[in-house]
Amino acid sequence: MATDSTVDDVAIRPATRADLLDISRLETRVFDEPWSYSAFEGFVGEPAFLIAELDGSVVGYVVADWTATYNRDFGHIKDLAVDPAFRGHGLGRSLLQRAVSQLLVEGVRSIKLEVRESNTPARRLYVEEGFEAFRRIPRYYSDGEAALVLVFEPVFG
Ligand SMILES: CC(C)(COP(=O)(O)OP(=O)(O)OC[C@H]1O[C@@H](n2cnc3c(N)ncnc32)[C@H](O)[C@@H]1OP(=O)(O)O)[C@@H](O)C(=O)NCCC(=O)NCCS
Numbered sequence: 001m002a003t004d005s006t007v008d009d010v011a012i013r014p015a016t017r018a019d020l021l022d023i024s025r026l027e028t029r030v031f032d033e034p035w036s037y038s039a040f041e042g043f044v045g046e047p048a049f050l051i052a053e054l055d056g057s058v059v060g061y062v063v064a065d066w067t068a069t070y071n072r073d074f075g076h077i078k079d080l081a082v083d084p085a086f087r088g089h090g091l092g093r094s095l096l097q098r099a100v101s102q103l104l105v106e107g108v109r110s111i112k113l114e115v116r117e118s119n120t121p122a123r124r125l126y127v128e129e130g131f132e133a134f135r136r137i138p139r140y141y142s143d144g145e146a147a148l149v150l151v152f153e154p155v156f157g
Contacts (some may be wrong), residue, residue, distance in 0.1 A: 005055050007089040012098050015049045015061060017041070022058035023051065030081045033142060048075075048102040052082070052091050059083045062095040066108045075103035075111035080122070092125055100129070104154065114140065114147040126150050 015023065020040050027034040040063070043049040048064035060082035066075040077099060082092045103111055113131065115122050131150035140147030 007054070007086060007091060010052050010054045010059060010086075010091060012050055012052050012094060014047070015040075015044060015051045017044050019051050019058055019061075020044070023061050026058060026061070026081060026083055027079070030084070035079060047106060048099040050095060050098055050102075052086075052095055054086070059086045060091045060095055062099040064099040064103055064111075066103055066106060072110060073106070073108045075100075075106075075108035077111060077113035092122075093129065096125065096129055100152065109153070109156075111152040113150055115150060116141060117146045117148055123148070130154070
């Protein structure tokens with residue numbers, strides 16, 4: 001980071017193909033079971049595939065999409081990460097909020113995600129943003145840990 005840059009200078013914008021290498025590298029640093037480069041590639045152009053950028057570097061990202069059904073579109077937050085050096089400054093929340101807003105703009109009325117049971121920081125963030133426990137899936141992850149499925153259903157007036 002340039003000496004005069006702060007997290008206030010972070011810009012959130014749609015991810016492009018040119019960001020994929022940075023995203024993929026950050027994913028590998030953050031997760032034990034990282035997505036592959038080609039997995040991210042498949043989401044380029046999705047309105048809720050966003051990055052947080054600072055001084056030309058990717059410092060966080062969120063991947064979300066939705067599925068159209070006959071009576072209701074379901075959104076899915078699939079991945080969210082912030083560079084460890086930039087955590088605790090609201091970037092994770094901003095990325096999540098932007099992705100949720102984008103899904104709502106697209107007409108989604110229900111959003112789900114899976115989170116490791118032990119992932120206290122992410123669970124707190126999701127609950128604070130209105131996600132509620134829906135169910136628990138034992139042995140969801142390859143190391144045997146359970147996932148919690150959380151769902152957000154905004155109330156429309
Ligand atoms: C989860 C993650 C994206 C949060 O990013 P972040 O930028 O640090 O989060 P924010 O600064 O926006 O914090 C938002 C809220 O998250 C929760 N949170 C963040 N860090 C936390 C921590 N270390 N312990 C407990 N809660 C924490 C808090 O509720 C916080 O709200 P507060 O600041 O009012 O207390 C980040 O920790 C991360 O990349 N983790 C590894 C990847 C991951 O687990 N992704 C989620 C997969 S489901």
